[in-house]
Amino acid sequence: MIKSALVTGAGGGLGRAVALALAGRGCAVVALDIVASAAEETAAEAGSGLVTPLVVDLTAPGAAELAVAESLEALGGLDIVVNNAGWGIGEAFLAMTEASWDRTLALNLKAVALICAAAGRHMKTRGSGRIVNVTSPASRMALPNYLAYAASKAGVDAVTRAAAVALAPFGVRVNSVAPGMMDTAMQAVTERQLAAIDGRDDVAAFLAERTARIPVGRRTDVDTVAGMIVWLALDAPEYITAERLNVSGGLDRD
Ligand SMILES: NC(=O)c1ccc[n+]([C@@H]2O[C@H](COP(=O)([O-])OP(=O)(O)OC[C@H]3O[C@@H](n4cnc5c(N)ncnc54)[C@H](O)[C@@H]3O)[C@@H](O)[C@H]2O)c1
Incomplete structure (x- = not known):
């Protein structure tokens, strides 16, 4: 049976890689993004008609409800949600x-x-579903110059644990993935900002120092991390829930 998936922030970076990987596994995907042309490009790249673009600003009032309602309308149901934006x-x-x-x-x-x-209410009625939230190693670091972000991801970890417990009796599994450094548009902007705050104009050296702090000695990429998200969404044992998987080259560790 074809599985239906909503991927948020699917107009670029990790979200696009996840949407394409799920489509590659035969899923029908809604690729949600705030940028219409980006969501449309993801759908075009998938090429199979399996990816439907959806434009929603997830910071707007009512956006979460709208995103799930529009996805249900487009797909007829939801088996998978990837909260990536x-x-x-x-x-x-x-x-x-x-x-x-x-x-x-x-x-x-x-x-x-x-x-x-919102997705949990729907999945509860079906008695199954998988939600994967994208967190970050930042959630467990002291990052004074990136605090709102780090705190938001610590919040995501709290949401993952709570949602996993709330939805476990209904056959719904909720896990998260913490990606290491991936050279996406977001990462490039952030690292330039962090370099500027530290008064560094030798950005290449600044980036190399950050990379050197990763135990495996290199950055990762969106396809590697997307593979882990797809595994949780489609292949992981049903007994795994409330888990956080680090794909960070040892930057973050349990
Ligand atoms: N890049 C990294 O190194 C890294 C590391 C750890 C965690 N992450 C996390 O991975 C996820 C994806 O990050 P990325 O690096 O691919 O970022 P990205 O900026 O390349 O992609 C994010 C996407 O979200 C969309 N988006 C932004 N605001 C939105 C809104 N209000 N409503 C809907 N869509 C919106 C953007 O248009 C974009 O397409 C994020 O949750 C990020 O925090 C990234």
Whole structure:
């Protein structure tokens, strides 16, 4: 039977890789993004008609409900949700702004929690479903210049645990993946901001130092991390829930 999946932030980076990988496994996918052309490109790249673009700003009021309702309308059901959309800004601790906190928490945390609940209500009626949230090694680090982001991802870890427990009796599994450094658009912008806060204009050296802190000695890529998300969504034993899988080359470890 064809499985149906909603992937948020699927217009680029990791989300696009997840949408394409799920489509490659025969899933019908809604690729949600705030940027219409990006979601459409993901659908075009899939090429098989298996990916439907959906434009939603997940920071808007009611967006989580809307995203799930539109996905159900497009797909006729939802077996899988990948809460991938994320945003962050490097800001010096002593200069951090309310606007950045609001946008970061609205997208990275509130939308994730409310999508888990909205999708969970549907999955409960079916007695099955899998939700994968994208967290970050940042959630367990002291990052004064990236605090709203780190705090939002610590919140995602709380949501994953709570949603897993709430939905376990109904056959719904909720897990998360913590990707290591992937050279996406978001990562490039963030690292330039962090370099500037540290007063570094030798960005290449700054990046090399960050890479050198990864125990395996190199960065990862979106396809590697997408493979882990697809495994949780389609292949993982049904007994795995409330789990956080690090795909971070040892940067984060349990
Ligand atoms: N890149 C990394 O090294 C890294 C590391 C750890 C965790 N992550 C996490 O992985 C996930 C994907 O990150 P990425 O690096 O692919 O980022 P990205 O910026 O390349 O992609 C994020 C996508 O989300 C979309 N988006 C942004 N705001 C949105 C909104 N309000 N509503 C709907 N869609 C919106 C963007 O348009 C974009 O297509 C995020 O949750 C991020 O926090 C990334």
